[in-house]
Amino acid sequence: MALKLNKRTVGLFAGLIVLAIIWVAPLNALGEISQQGQQCLALTLMTVVWWACGVAQPAYVSAIYLALLILTGTSDAATVFASWTKMQMWMVIGAYLIAAAVKESGLGERIAYWFAIKFVRDWKSLVISIFVLTVVLSVIIPHPFPRAFMILAVMLVICDAAKMSKADKVKVGFLVFAAAAPGSMFVLTGDSTLNPLVASYAADGVSYVQWFIYMSVPMLVATICTLALGLALFKPEKEMEIDFDEVREKQAALGPVNNKEKRTIFWLCVAIVLWLTESLTGLNIGFVTLLIGAAMALPVIGEVLTPATWNSVPINTLVFLTAAMGIGTVGSATGMNSWIANVVLPDSVPDNIFVLALLIAAITVIIHMFMGSVMAVLGICVPAFLAFTAGSGVSDIAVAMMVFSAINIHYILPFHNLAILVGEGEDAAGYSSKEAMRMGIPLTAVVFIVVLVEALWFHVLGLM
Structure with missing residues (x-):
């Protein structure tokens, strides 16, 4: 054969x-x-x-x-699977359960329809709404994929109401997933897979509030730049004229707010309060997320999740995440990370924080071009740069966040970013590598702008 x-x-x-x-x-x-x-x-x-x-x-x-x-x-099993003794893995599980509750209860769809009817009037407001919804819903739906597909479903209803061409629908579909990368990085729970992984590199951990403070300004710049490119590069074939009666019919079909939605709202409010007050209560954000997710299955106070909801927690993602985190852990224990830093990186850390930021971005982007996987590049680059900057006075979390930003914002082809890859194809958002390249090539310049902003912002915060 x-x-x-x-x-x-x-x-x-x-x-x-x-x-x-x-x-x-x-x-x-x-x-x-x-x-x-x-x-x-x-x-x-x-x-x-x-x-x-x-x-x-x-x-x-x-x-x-x-x-x-x-x-x-x-290595030994304890080191290889050390990630399961930390809160990050359990936070991922809890976040998937919460995301499932928001979706299954219909709450997320209701919020999206309300927002669309309130603010969408033309193409520009449609595109802006995609980015705003992505950021807003990242607070209550802790994973970019279900969030993006839900926003896509709402936007396609608006596209149909505007009698939009297939070519324009493809543009809308791509922009929904293009917004996912910067929009998922504002809050710690915005991407329940990647953000906790990055947070795990901080020596003393990162609270929900700290993460937002550190990433808010850089990601605002990243979101605005991505939005500006989206508006400039993806123009409609004709201006939109929306029949809102059709959209309101879809909204009305949801009916009045049901008990599941009310209970979901209650638990989301509890979760957000506990996330925001982690530094005051001392309650670990990862296990709070797990507790809230599981509590929505209890009788009387929950009854939102069912036994079948466990199917929404993908074991494949957990195994993948274990391996990605294991690269850094085992690499550190065996000396691999230090060796890579000594061989690949310069002999000394640049004194100028902007030169350091550009060095981090350049090397990370080059490696990402060939590797593709965000998790794989994180697993190799973050530990190497942490070893490189050790003793320089630069905070570990500052280094990890700059590497993360350079990887997660950057893509040329869909395989460079999982969110872009998930939306590719006729069965998903309808776009192809052509749309990804049109956005991705100029977006590479945005990567360097963002890490320079991070260097300045982190310096102001005392991290660099």
């Missing part, structure tokens, strides 16, 4: 070749590295190649990576 060569097959063997070369290469000639550190590097690069080439669904690749770390003696 002839071997069928395609991207997956080529990626499989490319990853194995990378593994074999790095496993036996004389890396000590470049800088001292332990045997476990070299093995960790070899396994990590194999995994990254497999992720980038789509050799298998990312969680399967992640499972192989986690198992090999232990079976090869590179």
Whole structure:
């Protein structure tokens, strides 16, 4: 039987070749590295190649990576799975449950229809509404994918009411997912997968309020720049004329606010209050999120979630996240991170914070261009830059957030950003790589603007 060569097959063997070369290469000639550190590097690069080439669904690749770390003696199970002893993983689970409650109760859709009827009048206000809704709903729907698809559903109703062409609907669909990246980074719960991962790099943790203070100004700049590019690059074929009667019919079909929605509102208010007062109450935000999510299944006070709701918590994402966080943890324990920092980065940290910010952005964007996966680049770049800046007076969270911003805002093709990839195709938002490239190429300049703003803002806050 002839071997069928395609991207997956080529990626499989490319990853194995990378593994074999790095496993036996004389890396000590470049800088001292332990045997476990070299093995960790070899396994990590194999995994990254497999992720980038789509050799298998990312969680399967992640499972192989986690198992090999232990079976090869590179690390022990306690270190590999250390992420499960931290709040981040449990916050992800709780956030998915809360997002499911908002969706299943109909509350999110009701808010979106109300907002659209109130503020959408023409193409410009439609695009602005997409970005505003993304930011506003990030507070109550802690994951970008269900949030984006819900906003897309509402916007398509408006598009139909405006008798919009298919080409213009594609533009709207793309802009919904383009807004997801900067819009998800304002608050700690805006992206329940990535944001907690970044927060985990802070030595003393990051509260809900602290995260917002740190990211509010940079992400406002990122959102405005992305919005401006969206308005400039994606113009409608003809001006919109909306039949709001059609939209109001969809809104009316939801009926009056039901008991599920009322209970969801109550628990969301409790969650937001506890998130905002974490520094006062001392209650861990991750386990608060888990508690609130689970409480919505209790009788009398909950009855929003059902046993089937657990299906909305994807085990594949949890396995993927375990591997991504494991890269940093195991890499630190084995010395891999320090070795990468010593070999790849300059001998000393630049004294000028803006030069440092540009260095971080440039190296991160270059690596991201080839790796694609946000999680993979985070797992390699953040620990390396933390090792590089150790003792320089620059806060760990400042470094992690600059790397995160450079990765998550940047994309050229859909595979560079999972939110963009999820919306691609006729079965999703209808757009293709053509729309992603049209936005992504000029958006690369925005990456450098944002990290420079972060350098200044973090300096003002005493982080740099």
